[in-house]
Amino acid sequence: MTRISRTSTKPLGTPTAAATIEMVAQRAGVSLSTVSRILNGTAVVSDSKKRAVEEAIEALDFVPNPMARGLAGGRTFSIGVITQAIDSPFYGVSLRGIEDELDKGGYSPLFMSAHWDAKLEARCVQTLRSRRVDGIIVLTGRLSDKALRASAKQLPVVVTGRDLKAPGLFAINFDNFGGGLLATRHLVNLGHRRIAFITGDAVHPDSTERLRGYRVGLEEAGLPFDPHLVVAGNYSEHSGMQAVEQLTRDGRAFTAIFAANDQMANGAALCLYRKGLRVPHDVSLIGFDDLPTSSFAVPPLSTVHQPAYEHGRVAASAMLQLIKGIRPEVVVPMPSLVVRESSAAITR
């Protein structure tokens, strides 16, 4: 019977009894603080001692205890990351970018999902703060700018998808307008004149920016803006389906659809399929985001590529700089058009 007992007095043969700085110092024949200095590069240390310490560290397989480090130094080397859903197909990629970049700086991410709920998001911030994270990265949250500013007074904050300026706060916005323009121009160039637009969640600035890109794209081409061709979605596949449903129910004539994200484009594609409308023969379709799965959709989806992984890296990099006390300087990656098989020249 294999029963785990925690009460017993360690009969387990612990191979590595977690070395401490003290042990390292002893083995290297130096003081405890010298080891600490070498570890943190806090001060210059003689080469000989340095070598001795490094050897001891190696030999003892020493790894600093983050807990003690945090307690003593007031830092935890962990960054809270608030995302809306840890299983989001889009943000997931960004999380990886954050993870990778943070790791370079010796930091670890602490992910929390807010599920698109401002209240929950505020709670995430609380929890994160109670965990004493050294900073918080918010991926396009629902928190008010005001709340964000308040948080930034307590600890460094990086937020994506907004334009915002405040001390201790760094906002990174991506060119949603440009992306929207790109997509619209593509459709226009293909000869489409009646292009429907499925919006994202109205409260999202990125959604309204994409819409603006659509409007300007139309304008550029001298095409009229028809409000009836703009239907509201909420970034979910389901809303994409409903949007097409509404469009056809209302008898709107259109030859192309620009969905504010790939998920809605997929929903739209399904609805079109159900109605016997072929993509792209009967209606062209373009999305936004370029989810990893979009190139395998049937047919492969034309879309606006967002470098989500880079987004994550950039955000993490900004945080690292913020922590170091320097004003972040980052290059924000631009969206680009990806033409696949869901969009084609108009046939009628």
Added chain:
Amino acid sequence: MTRISRTSTKPLGTPTAAATIEMVAQRAGVSLSTVSRILNGTAVVSDSKKRAVEEAIEALDFVPNPMARGLAGGRTFSIGVITQAIDSPFYGVSLRGIEDELDKGGYSPLFMSAHWDAKLEARCVQTLRSRRVDGIIVLTGRLSDKALRASAKQLPVVVTGRDLKAPGLFAINFDNFGGGLLATRHLVNLGHRRIAFITGDAVHPDSTERLRGYRVGLEEAGLPFDPHLVVAGNYSEHSGMQAVEQLTRDGRAFTAIFAANDQMANGAALCLYRKGLRVPHDVSLIGFDDLPTSSFAVPPLSTVHQPAYEHGRVAASAMLQLIKGIRPEVVVPMPSLVVRESSAAITR
């Protein structure tokens, strides 16, 4: 653990510097250790003092410092979670389950991606241990059973997708065989007699189990097993495409395809589409996993539903029990058949 602050007259950001136990003790007129006891339920405390302390905690908006707790108590209240890719469409849902369940017990997950690389995975374990996590959950990793057993000697380990028994180790396996059987029977019942199978990564037990389900399903129906109809994939969309490519290039006759996961099924669907083969009219298709997006595929994909969210919850729950020192007792959720529109009765 985190208390939601009531509607008080206090403005948003608490400018007060993080309250400590000492401050609480002072305000409540008791000793520091009494507060600790109440916080942890370590011993019985008189009701009067208890009330006083609770009031002080509320008033000071006190939240224990995890760092100090970790240092003193030797615990961190965080659980390492090793997943293969934080942006995996399938595991992402499980992560949410883990997150939610862990939260109930006052624990936080620390996610790490191993990218299907055993070496990297071993490093994740190291990093996690250096962070002093209280336990590690491994989602279907590549680590050898031996390595896992070794880790379990140091701290509680929960692993999914394996059958394994060791002290300090709890393995949760899901019924991949049953799922494979379900899918195969479905196709057989639809009248299909030449059913192709696209395997997952050969090193994965879950993949081979699904294959076994396929074989037994064939057997049950008195159908011959044709090795030529089994083609190797690696769980990626691309490999699904290649598999169909190979099947058709070799001129194999088949009326249905069972892919060992939805991603490969999607790849297969795309390849079929390119070849002018309609789903399900010309060939029926069924996947495995039931990704969130699968119900919006064109056409919506029939598949074997895996309760991934529950998987995560179950794993986390097992970990919590392991930590408490009790032998985990969990109910493992079963897979179920989801018939959508990619599978239909044979037409020829």
Added chain:
DNA sequence: TTGTATGCGTTATCAG
């Protein structure tokens, strides 16, 4: 350049 001493916020071990 190096070592010493103090403190970080809790838990745990003792006596009362």
Added chain:
DNA sequence: CTGATAACGCATACAA
């Protein structure tokens, strides 16, 4: 039941 007090492992002023 309750309260001192010693760890916990490290960073950091302060000395040398």
